[in-house]
Amino acid sequence: MFQGLTVFETAYAMAVHAGQKQAVVAQNVANADTPGYVARDLPSFKDIYAPAESSRVVARATREGHMHGHTSDARTLMETDNSFASPDGNSVSIDAEMLRATDAKRQHDRSLAIYRSALSVLRSSLGRQ
């Protein structure tokens, strides 16, 4: 019963994604003054998440990369729109990065809240407070 609880897996994958996103944003901000640096971004969690095999009809992955999503290597970096690049070729916009960072923080908080609440449901089902 306690194996492969989907809500925990989803919350975990969401938190991992938020952490990766935060790292990418930090990299962009740190390189905000590096000439020729192209800003990067991760696809949104909604687009890359595929629920684990336990919760749906199972199709077995016979090769690495057949089923994306839960193999935790979902960080295909994509380059952001660089039509606003400054003359030195740097396309980082600090304000856009701040927006993304706030997104990442909120996503992370949300996933932790879900995890915590699911944990308390689990605890009360065990008769503990």
Place this chain on the structure above:
Amino acid sequence: MSEFSKALSISTSGLQAQASRLRHLSENISNADTPGYRRKMIPFDTRMQNGVSQVEVGRMTLDDRPLERVFDPAHPMADATGHYEGSNVELLIELADAREAQRSYEANLKMFEQARQMSSGLMQLLRR
């Protein structure tokens, strides 16, 4: 290396780069009236380390624009025409650059703080 420690190390490299930029700027500003002083410039570069691209400060170069010629016959270094060579520092450029460095420093600091908050939020899950 977890994502948070990656984020923290990247932000730290950004903070160091901006701090070193600010140090060179203040050297330039304080030597704005030194005769023969050439403005120092440092390039920023991206360096891959442990799979993350950190910022690296490259070799310092001197600005080779011509030095400003100041007319002051009473100056000990004045030549036959009464001119001496001042520095090629322009205060306005340095101040604008310093403001940009400050802005980037604060942005990096904010990213550092946020990564720290996220990881401590994770630790709160264990605390019960």
